[in-house]
Amino acid sequence: MTTRKPPRRPGGTVHPVRTLRLRAPHFLAAMFASSGIVHLVRPQAFAAIMPRALPERHHKNLIYLSGLAELVCAGGLLRRAAWAAPASVAVLGAVFPANLQMALDAGSGRNPGAADTRLVAWGRLPLQIPMVWAALQSRPPADGTPSAAR
Numbered sequence: 001m002t003t004r005k006p007p008r009r010p011g012g013t014v015h016p017v018r019t020l021r022l023r024a025p026h027f028l029a030a031m032f033a034s035s036g037i038v039h040l041v042r043p044q045a046f047a048a049i050m051p052r053a054l055p056e057r058h059h060k061n062l063i064y065l066s067g068l069a070e071l072v073c074a075g076g077l078l079r080r081a082a083w084a085a086p087a088s089v090a091v092l093g094a095v096f097p098a099n100l101q102m103a104l105d106a107g108s109g110r111n112p113g114a115a116d117t118r119l120v121a122w123g124r125l126p127l128q129i130p131m132v133w134a135a136l137q138s139r140p141p142a143d144g145t146p147s148a149a150r
Contacts, residue, residue, distance in 0.1 A: 024134035025077040028088065031131070032074035039067025048111045049102040066095055073135075080138045088135035092128055099124050 038045060043063040050059040069091045076084030099121075105111055106121035115121055 021137045025080065025084075025138035028131055028134040028138075029074040029077035032070040032077070032088070032091075036067040036070035036074060039063055039070065043067075046098065049098045049105070049115065051097045051101045053097075066091065069094075077135065077138045080140065082140055085135050085137075085139045088138070089132050092131055092135065096125075096128060099128070 043060055046063045047059055050056075050062070054062065069087075073084060073088040073091050077088060102111055102115055103118075103121040103125055106116055106118040109116060111121070
């Protein structure tokens with residue numbers, strides 16, 4: 001397996017966008033791993049933000065399922081597996097309704113702690129965009145170069 005060296009700028013430094021693209025999936029993997037662990041260890045922390053359109057009897061199982069999905073995606077992002085980008089985007093899309101529910105309920109006292117602050121709750125929604133971008137950076141290159149060589 002040959003390794004490609006990242007393009008260098010004059011002076012021998014790696015371009016900052018290139019560095020960001022290489023590290024973004026790792027940051028998202030860390031976020032997924034920590035969130036996934038909390039989903040499994042303290043599922044009650046997510047109960048208040050579950051969309052009310054979903055039957056309450058399914059909430060706990062969905063919280064566990066999303067935690068497991070986040071942990072699986074974290075592993076895939078770290079390995080830069082081909083399935084990791086679309087799976088991570090799907091997980092982000094699947095949890096978006098809970099984030100939206102949290103924002104809609106902000107200030108009502110329904111969500112404990114900082115999640116009840118409108119600024120925090122609504123501020124989380126646009127963060128989905130760079131998280132999707134980070135997931136997409138884990139895709140294998142189109143030229144067939146092994147992902148470990150990127």
